[in-house]
Amino acid sequence: MSISVTPGEKSKPDDPAAAPVVRSRPSRAKRRQALKGWLFVGPLVLGIIAFQLVPLGISVVASLTTWDGVTTPRFVGFDNYVHLFRSDPQFWITLRNTAVFTVCVIPLTVVSALLLAVLCNGKGRFSNAFFRTAFFTPYVTSIVAIGLIWNQFFTPSGVLNKALDTVGVSGPSWLTDVDWALPAVILVSAWHAIGYPMVILIAGLQAIPESLYEAARIDGAGPARRFLRITIPLLTPQLFYVLITQIIASFQVFALIFVMTKGGPGTATSVYIYYLYQKAFTFGELGSASAMAWILFALIGLVTFAQMRLQKRWVFYND
C-alpha cells in the first residue's frame, strides 16, 4: 500500500523541480497539513470528548455512589452492583423480560426480513422498489404514533378483537392481560423494525453473482437447493450483521414499552431500560441506574463478543 508510487511520478530522480521541493520543506508542510487536519476534525473530537468521554467518566463515578441529584453523593464502592444482583427482585424480572423479548423478537424479525428480502428481490424493478418501500415505512415512523395506533388495535373492544369476533374467536384484553401484553409488544416491535434488516439483506442478495445460480441450475439444483446452498451461505455476512445489530437494539427496547404499556400490567412488560429509566427519573436513584447501565453495556459486550467468536463457524466471507 505505501509503496504505490509509480516510476513515472514522484520518484523520478532526474526531475529538477521535484527534488528540492521535497527536501527543503517537508517538516513545515507536514506541520501545516497537521494543523489543517486537526482544524477539520476538531469540532467532532471536542464533541466526542465533551458529550461522550466525559459523561462516561461521570457515569463510572456515579455508579459507585449514592447519587440522587439532591443530596451530596456518598462513595459506596460496588454496593450498587451488589445490591442489584443480590436483593433487587425487579432487576431480575426486567432482565428476564428483556431476554424473553429478545429471544422472541429476533427470529421473528430476521426470518421475516429474509423472506421479504427474497420476495422483494425478484424480477421487475418497479415492483421491487414499491414493495420495499411499503415494508420499510414503519421503520422511519415515530414509535409514539405507531404505539398509539396499535393501542387502538389492542383495546378489549378494539380493532383486533372485533376482527376476531367476526370469525367467532373472543380475543384477550391484550395490553392489560398479563399473558398477552408481552407478545403484543413483541409483535409491534418486529413490525416496526423489519425494514432495516430487510434492506441490508436485499443489498446482500444483489451482491450474489447471477452466474452462480445459472451454474447450479445447469447442474440440476432446484430452487430450494439453490436457496440453501448459494443464497444462505453467501448471505451470512449480512445475516451476522443484522443479528448483532438487532440483538443490541432489542436489549435496549424502551420507547414502545413507554408508549404502549408503561411496563404493565404489573411487571409483565417491564424491560431492563424501562426499569433503569424509572430508577433514575422516578425514584431518583441515579447511582443505581448508572450501575444498571454499565451492567447492560457489559452484557451487550459479552453477547457481541460471543457472536464474534462464533461467526467463524458459520459466517462465510468470500474474499
Added chain:
Amino acid sequence: MTAPPRTAPPTLSSTARAADVRAGRILARGGRWILLLVLASTFLMPLLWMVATSLKSENDIAAHTLSLVPEDVRWSNYAEAFDAIRPFMWNSVQLALVNVVGVLVVASLAGYGFARFRFPGRNIAFFLVLATAIVPNIVLLLPQYIMFQRIGWIDTQLPLWVPRVMTPVFATFLLRQAFMGVPRELEEAAEVDGLGAFGIYWRIMLPQVKPALAAAGVFTFIESWNDLFGPLVFITSNNLQTLPMALAQFSGEYFSTTSLLMAASAMTIIPVIVVYLLAQRYFVQGIAATGLK
C-alpha cells in the same frame, strides 16, 4: 391464465417446452406479485386504518370500527387536531432543521479531515470516534443529565441538539467514505488555482458528495424527529415539548376522540414519510453501506 392458449402443437416439442417455461415464469411472477400485495396490505393495515379513522366522525368509528372507508370524509378533524399540536410541531421542525444543518457541517468537516489529511493522532482520533459508537445511548444519557443539570441546560432545547450536532459518528463515517471516493485530481487542480484548504472543502469537495450528504441529512432528520428519550428526560415544560413526546404525554388532555388522536398521529408520521420518500435512494444506500461494512 395465459397458459392454455399458448400450448403449441405436440409435434414441436421443444417450442412447447419453451412456451411452458415462459408460462411458468409469468405465473411465478404473478404469484409473487399477489403474495407481496397481500403481505404489504396486511402489513400496512395499521397505517391505512389510522388514515381512515382520522377522517371519520365519532359515530362512524363507533358503528364501523373495521371499515377502511369513512362514511363521509371529515377533513375538519385535521384542522382541529393541527390547532392542538401546532406549537409542538413547530418545536420539532426547528429542532430537526438545526440538527440536520449542524450534523452536516460537523460531520462533513471531520469526514474530509479524516479522509484527506495526514496528521499525528489521526488514527487514534478516528478510532475514538468509532469506539464511542458502541456505547449504548443509555449509558451516556444519565451522566449527560447530571452534566446538563449542573450547567442549567435542563428544560431548554440545548440538550436536544448540541450533543447530537457535536457527535455525528455515523454521518462522519459515511462522509469520510464518500470523500475518499473523490479523485484527488480535483483538489490538486483547485490548489493550483490558489484555493485554500477550506475553499477546496467548501467549493470543490462538498458538491462531490451530495448523495452522502443527503443520506446523512435524512438519517439525522428522522432521528431528531422521532427522538423520545431526549425530550422525555431533558424537557419538563409543556410548551418546549416535541411533537411525538407531546402526543405520548398529553394526548388524553387534548384529544377527546379517537379520530382527532389519529389525525394528530398522521401529522406526526407524514413529514417523516415524505422526507423518506423524497430521499429514499440515498437513505437505502446509506443503510446498505453500513451493512456491507
